[in-house]
Amino acid sequence: MIETLTFTYPASSQVERRAHVGVVASGNCELLLEPHSEQHASVVVRTSAGGYGATWGAVLDRFFARHPVAVRLEIDDFGATPAVVAMRLEQALEQAR
Amino acid sequence: MRIGAIHTYLELFARYFVDLTPDIALVAADEADASGNLYTGANTEETPTIVEATAFRNGVVIAQVNRIVDRVTRVDVPGDWVDLVVVADRPYEIEPLFTRDPEQIDDVQILMAMMVVRGIYERHRVRTLNHGIGFDTAAIELILPTYGERLGLRGEICTNWVLNPHPTLIPAIESGWVQSVHSFGGELGMERYVAARPDIFFTGRDGSLRSNRALSQNAGMYATDLFIGSTLQMDPDANSSTATLGRIAGFGGAPNLGNDPRGRRHPSQAWLEMTSSTHEIRRGRKIVVQLVETFRESGVPTFVEHLDAVELGRMAGFPIAPVMIYGDDVTHVVTEEGIAYLYKARDVDERRAALAAIAGVTPVGLLADSTRTQELRRDGIVAFPEDLGVARSEANRALLAARSIRDLVTWSGGLYEPPKRFRSWG
Amino acid sequence: MTPHIGDSYAERDARERARALLDPGTFRELLDPFARMRSPYLAAQGVVSQSDDGVVVARGTLGGVRACVIATDGRFLGGAVGEIGGAKIAASLELARRDAERGMPMRVVLALDTGGIRLQEANLGLLAIAEICDAVVALRAHQPVVAVIAGRVGVYGGMSIVTALCNDVIVTEGARIGLNGPDVVETEAGADEFDASDRPLVWKVTGGRRRFAQGHATALVADDMPDIRAAVEDAFVRNRPFVAIERPEFPDPGLEREAFLRAYGITP
Numbered sequence: 001m002i003e004t005l006t007f008t009y010p011a012s013s014q015v016e017r018r019a020h021v022g023v024v025a026s027g028n029c030e031l032l033l034e035p036h037s038e039q040h041a042s043v044v045v046r047t048s049a050g051g052y053g054a055t056w057g058a059v060l061d062r063f064f065a066r067h068p069v070a071v072r073l074e075i076d077d078f079g080a081t082p083a084v085v086a087m088r089l090e091q092a093l094e095q096a097r
Numbered sequence: 098m099r100i101g102a103i104h105t106y107l108e109l110f111a112r113y114f115v116d117l118t119p120d121i122a123l124v125a126a127d128e129a130d131a132s133g134n135l136y137t138g139a140n141t142e143e144t145p146t147i148v149e150a151t152a153f154r155n156g157v158v159i160a161q162v163n164r165i166v167d168r169v170t171r172v173d174v175p176g177d178w179v180d181l182v183v184v185a186d187r188p189y190e191i192e193p194l195f196t197r198d199p200e201q202i203d204d205v206q207i208l209m210a211m212m213v214v215r216g217i218y219e220r221h222r223v224r225t226l227n228h229g230i231g232f233d234t235a236a237i238e239l240i241l242p243t244y245g246e247r248l249g250l251r252g253e254i255c256t257n258w259v260l261n262p263h264p265t266l267i268p269a270i271e272s273g274w275v276q277s278v279h280s281f282g283g284e285l286g287m288e289r290y291v292a293a294r295p296d297i298f299f300t301g302r303d304g305s306l307r308s309n310r311a312l313s314q315n316a317g318m319y320a321t322d323l324f325i326g327s328t329l330q331m332d333p334d335a336n337s338s339t340a341t342l343g344r345i346a347g348f349g350g351a352p353n354l355g356n357d358p359r360g361r362r363h364p365s366q367a368w369l370e371m372t373s374s375t376h377e378i379r380r381g382r383k384i385v386v387q388l389v390e391t392f393r394e395s396g397v398p399t400f401v402e403h404l405d406a407v408e409l410g411r412m413a414g415f416p417i418a419p420v421m422i423y424g425d426d427v428t429h430v431v432t433e434e435g436i437a438y439l440y441k442a443r444d445v446d447e448r449r450a451a452l453a454a455i456a457g458v459t460p461v462g463l464l465a466d467s468t469r470t471q472e473l474r475r476d477g478i479v480a481f482p483e484d485l486g487v488a489r490s491e492a493n494r495a496l497l498a499a500r501s502i503r504d505l506v507t508w509s510g511g512l513y514e515p516p517k518r519f520r521s522w523g
Numbered sequence: 524m525t526p527h528i529g530d531s532y533a534e535r536d537a538r539e540r541a542r543a544l545l546d547p548g549t550f551r552e553l554l555d556p557f558a559r560m561r562s563p564y565l566a567a568q569g570v571v572s573q574s575d576d577g578v579v580v581a582r583g584t585l586g587g588v589r590a591c592v593i594a595t596d597g598r599f600l601g602g603a604v605g606e607i608g609g610a611k612i613a614a615s616l617e618l619a620r621r622d623a624e625r626g627m628p629m630r631v632v633l634a635l636d637t638g639g640i641r642l643q644e645a646n647l648g649l650l651a652i653a654e655i656c657d658a659v660v661a662l663r664a665h666q667p668v669v670a671v672i673a674g675r676v677g678v679y680g681g682m683s684i685v686t687a688l689c690n691d692v693i694v695t696e697g698a699r700i701g702l703n704g705p706d707v708v709e710t711e712a713g714a715d716e717f718d719a720s721d722r723p724l725v726w727k728v729t730g731g732r733r734r735f736a737q738g739h740a741t742a743l744v745a746d747d748m749p750d751i752r753a754a755v756e757d758a759f760v761r762n763r764p765f766v767a768i769e770r771p772e773f774p775d776p777g778l779e780r781e782a783f784l785r786a787y788g789i790t791p
Contacts, residue, residue, distance in 0.1 A: 002566045020556045023536065024573040025598040027394060032556055032574055048571045052396060058458035076571045081392040082458050083205045083433040090489045091204075200675075242525075272525065500534050503697070503746075507526045521675070522696040523726025523733070 003050040007043040007060050011036070011070035019095035022088045029077040029085060033092040036070040047077035055082060063089045071096070103340065103419045105352040106281075107314040110143065113150035122151040122158045125189040128169045129162040133176030136169040139262075139283030139291065139306035140191060145174055146311040152178035163188040171303045193285040193516045195261040197235040199500050205433050208482065208492035209388060210236035213325065214245055216436045216485045217386060217429055218254045221367040225257045227317045227354050229326025233388050235265040237325075242272040242498040259317040259354075262287040262298065262306070264515070267508045268498035270297055280306060281313040281350065286519075290512040317354040322367035324354040325386040328421060329393065330404050333449050333461055335424035335439060337387060338406035345409070348421045355422040357383045371428055371440050382440065386429040387422065391457030398459035399432075400452075424448075432457060435481040442478055454479045529747025532673045533697055537594035540634050541581040543748050544592050544671070544755060549583030554611060562605050568643050573599045578608035580615045586756045589622075590630040591615055597636030597676035604682060605641040609651020616658035616668075623665035630759050631662065633670045633689065638704065639680015652681035659688045663765050667691055669758045672698045672731070673746060679704050687739065690765045691758035693751060694731035694740040701729035716780075727789050738768050 018034040029047075036042065041064055045056055059082045073092075080088070104112070113119060124144045126135040137144050148158050159181040160174075214237060217223065228234035241255060256276045260266065262284045269275055278298050283291075283306055292304040301307045317324070328337035329346070339346040359380070361368070368381030389399045410418035428440040434455040442448040454470040456462030473479040482489060499505045502519045532540060542550040554560050556574035565572045577599035581592045593615050595602040604612070612633075619631045640648035659668050667690035672678050677699030678686050686692055686700060694700070703711070705719035718724060727733060735743040742758070744750040778786065 001569045002571060018557060020574075023596065023598045024571050024600075028598075030556075030573055032559075034557070046566075046571055048569055049396065055396075055458060058463060062458065074574075076573060078571050079394075079396070081205075081390060081394060081396065083390045083392065084203070086433065086457075087204050087208065087489065087492075094490050494534065499528070500531065504528050507528060510526070517722055518720070520722050521726065523723045523728075523730040 001050070003047050003053070005045040005047070005053055005056055007045075007057065009041040009043070009060070009064035010068060011040050012068045013070070015069050015071055015093070015096035017096055019092040021091045021095065024076050024078050026078055027080055027084065029075055029080040029088055031088050031092045032074040033096055034072045035096070036072045039070055041069060041071050041073065043073040043075070045075045045077060047075075047079075049077065049079040058082075059085050059089075067093055069093065069096075102415065103345075103348055105348055106143070106310055106350055107318065107353045110146045110150075110311050113146065118154045118156065119147065119151045120156050122147050122156060124148060124158065124160050126160050126162045126174070128164055128166045129160060129179075129182045130166055130169050130176070133160070133179035133182055134169050134172045135160055135162070135174040135176075135179060136171050137173040138170075139288055139308060141173050141308050142282040143310040145309065148174050148178050157181070159183065161185045161189060170305070171301045171307070173307070191283065191285050193519070195230050195284045196264050196286065196516070196519060197230070197232050198502055198519060199235070199239060199265065199497055199504065200502070202232050202236045202239070202494065202497060204492050204494070205390060206233045206236040207240065207494065207496055208487070208489060209233055209390075209431055209433055210240050211244055211487045211492055211496075212431055212436055212482060212485055213237055213386070213388065214240065214250070215248070215487055216480055217323075217384070217431075219248060219250055221322075221370050221384060223254050223323045223367045223384065224365065225259075225321045226255060226323040226325070227259045227321050227350075228263070229324070229349070229351060229354070230261075230263070231327045231388075233327060234325060235263065236497070238263060238265045238269055239497040239499055241269040241274050243496050245274070246272070259313055259321055261308075262291050264502070264505045264513055265499070267505050267513060270294065271508050272498070279313050279316050280308040281310045282308045285516045286514045289514060290509045293512050314350055314353050317350060318356070318358050319361055321354070321383075322365050323384040323386065324351075325388055326351050326355060327388050329399070330406070331387065331389060331400055331430070332402065332404050332424070333400070333452060334445070335387065335427040335430055335448070335452055336404060336420050336422070337424075338404050338419060338421045340409050340419045340421070341405040342409060345419075351421050355385045356426045357385065382428065384428050385422065385426050386431060387427055388431045391432050391434065391459050391462060398461070400456040400459040400461035402461065430455065435479060435484070438478050438480070441476075447473075447478065451478050529745050530749065531746050532671075532748055532751050533675055533695070533746050536598065537579045537596040537634070537636070538581075540674075541579050541592040541594045544632055544634060544752060545581060545583035545585055545590060546587065551582050553580045553582060553615075560607050560611065562607050562644065564605070564644050564647075570600070570643060576605060576608040576611070577602060578604075578611045580611050585630045585632070586759065588630050588759070589627070590632065591619055592632045592634055594634035595637040595682075597674050600641060600643075602635075602637035602676050603639060603641035604637060604648050604651055605644040606647040606651060609648060609655060613651060613654040613658050616655065616662050620658065620662045620665065623662065628666050630666070631668055632755060633668065633685070635670060635672055635678045635682055635686060636674030636676045637678055637680075637682045638676060639682050649681065652685065655685050656688055659685060663688070663690060667758060667762055669693065669755055671751060671755065672700055672740070673751060674698075677701070677729070688765075690763060691742065692734075692740040693742045693744060693754045693758065694734055695744060695746045695751075696731050697746060698731035698734070698740075699726065699729045700731075700734045700739060705729075724789060727787060733787070
């Protein structure tokens, strides 16, 4: 079944525009990133690979610690490794700036 | 039957001449003549070594051949060493083990390839090397004509190779990067291309490749500045193994190629860079790189506290754990997070901290202290992509000189003939 | 020396293919990912949905003329068509037909890379494809409908029927057009009859070169964007009417198997 995970992070900077990267293919994920009017980031992860909540948390913790941006982030995941997720996050941020 | 230790090639060949000499050798060849001379073609591999050990110790050598001819194309094994020749009803088959489809190479592998070229090959001026087979090393081969060219490195790095005929090296060869390649074996589909490049490969007067695993493994051990390969598991001291619980894979040439051969005496820039000693008596060191993503595709971490190999060894009754490459031979570890220049670490604690700094969100990586990591980056013991001037935004497939098997055929001028399983046209 | 490696269409994703087919700078996506037109059926089956349901619809110009490119994303569930993606395709064709009736023709290109009906959506996918077939035939009364089959999945199942309804079908050597996928044929007929792992055989029988020889494709081009764009534009300029294949170049199915294969140029 699909596991849905949510995360919130404090934010201190903005992004210019929205961004879309990736694809829902095996070992990959799709990201939708939009500027958030609130002073925090809110993240939703939908994944068919359940049981990796702690790993998702660790990857997102690191990303938002490095880039405390106020964004709404939706991730549709089909078993991407942390390496792929980290890559997509950086690519999305690059597009959004 | 008793199962002994997992050997590496050169080690096994060595024991053929000491305490593990074959009584009977069963080998394969393309052709034999009436005197039993054998032509092994591109895939000479370890056949001469096995036959020599057996023949000169009163053993029996039996050769399966595809056909008997009046005159063999080339004498790879003299008939005096062969006892029996059998014409096989079905020709022996080779699997294309060293072919990697560029279509499967992803952004993460390209990012790591860029870091290797910038942070290791360029930095240490690596001219002679071996690539352990994989998509990640195939990515390195394919970005030399593009990223490597942009950095102005053609002729400065990657000039002499110990390597099977990887199709993914074709663009670099055709772009003038490569001076020589000596091969352990052959590769299905590469025969015509290799024959057309006698300036690069070791080909006989008949035009076909002459590979030799024993000599090539030796070349890879002593005559290369660098080995780079991947693994399934690594512990905090950078010991690694492909022997995991549930699956024992052989080590291939890695233990042989991925060790510092202390018998080496000839210097090179890359070898000497590995030591900071200025003592009147000093030696350099082989660059041994482990290239891994922090997690395997299954979501299992690569970095673990204890290798499965330890438990495996105990269960199988091995006196020592089956380690593929020992941590103290490793000079560099590369992950998608960055490079740990382990050879620069001043003590064991610093080595462990450097490795943890690039171990991502694995349990080992989560123990890394961010302040310590910053210090290591400042001291040049750890480098993140940005420290190397490598932009993640550039790490995409547009950087590959060939993005499909078809492109490799085009680069080869139509000489590369991909095996069926790699073809997507008809 | 660097050989000429084409600017590959196959290498691009659906969005980039649409962008590259349209005149530079004119690409504008309708119902983009942020519209979140997801399949409502996949989550319940443990499958993660994609925000565009695997179909990209883009407007722009092609050769200076108003155009619409509809591209399927072969990387998402093999490009298979479900209810939402199918509705995007059918509705776009329907809007093009209405514009044509009002004397405002719009060039429509179907950039297909799809395995056919999405099994998880079964009858809804089937219904969608029926609507798409209907819409192609209706639009065809006014103007050519052009299909580009040049990706890595090819076009199979019901979407191959959609392709067969198009006036022009542009293929590359790497393309495949078939009804049943190779694995299905092998499962049904046995590996002796058709070995799906024999990749050259699969392309010899259903590949772009074969389909062009049989008349199912009207242009065979290199996987190079300038060549593909030129063939697309040429198709609209020539404005050829739809021609049903009355005499397909199939060998006589009554032939013995070996002779049948030889007629395909396959040495048994």
